[in-house]
Amino acid sequence: MSEAGQKALAEVLSLLDLEQIEENMFRGLSPKARTQRVFGGQVLGQALAAAIRTVEPSRHCHSLHAYFLRPGDPRVPILYQVDRARDGRSFTARRVVAIQHGAQIFNLAASFQIPETGFDHQFEMPKVPPPEELEDAATMLARRAHEFPQALREWILRPRPFATRHVILDGPGDRPPRPPFDNVWFRAAGPVPGDLRQRQILLAYVSDMTLLDTSLLPHGKSFFSAVQMASIDHAMWFHRDAELDDWLLYAQDSPSASGARGFNRGLIFTRSGRLIASVAQEGLIRPRGM
Secondary structure, X not given: XXXXXXXXXXXXXXXXXXXXXXXXXXXXXXXXXXXXXXXHHHHHHHHHHHHHOOOOOOOEEEEEEEEEOOOOOOOOOEEEEEEEEEEOOOEEEEEEEEEEOOEEXXXXXXXXXXXXXXXXXXXXXXXOOXXXXXXXXXXXXXXXHHHOOHHHHHHHHOOOOEEEEEOOOOOOOOOOXXXXXXXXXXXXXXXXXXXXXXXXXXXXXXXXXXXXXXXXXXXXXXXXXOEEEEEEEEEEEEOOOOOOOOOEEEEEEEEEEEOOEEEEEEEEEEOOOOEXXXXXXXXXXXXXXX
């Protein structure tokens, strides 16, 4: 783990640690270096953090459902207002609204549960090469950074809070079309807090990083192509706890794309094959110039 990567992860953890300004009201910041819209995983993680701060520690989030309503402005703080919708004997429900410039930019519904035992099963993890046999995605991009404009080059070369290694590592820009399945190993670039709820917040943050790109695979496009991309909604289910210090596999697919929207799913496994979370997301994938 590089010192720069550990510093980048520490900055993310700091961003996800909100300031409480009133009962049920929290304030979150964005990275100073970000100049365009707020990263979706950031507002997702911050909203979950706000909800968690109003729930007793014995209850853990088992699901969340969110909508991205407007692009976030990284130049100003985000206000998170929590509605304590329900506190039941087994389940707790919270609603969170994120506000900037007097308008909602995001909303989230999250459900929490006391630990219980019962039936237990899961899908098997896909059989893929281990991360040690794969190239680091940031290393590949850095090697080709000279192919891009200066502004994009600076983004490519910045330190990453998570290392990623794709089973099929496509080059940046347009690429040969292939089926919409993508397996990506990822690992935190530094120490991760031992608290389960902090791990859930961090997992929500990273779950938005590579998922939407899966819907572009059959069309030979990528994040670096002439495509307008933005998350529209995001749902996540936390099944089992796991440490985040070792590699995790994000098994992603995209069953459908239509109407300038791509629908994507993901399963997150530990290296040993334990399924810890499931994700679903629809996002805008609009070809530019159309």
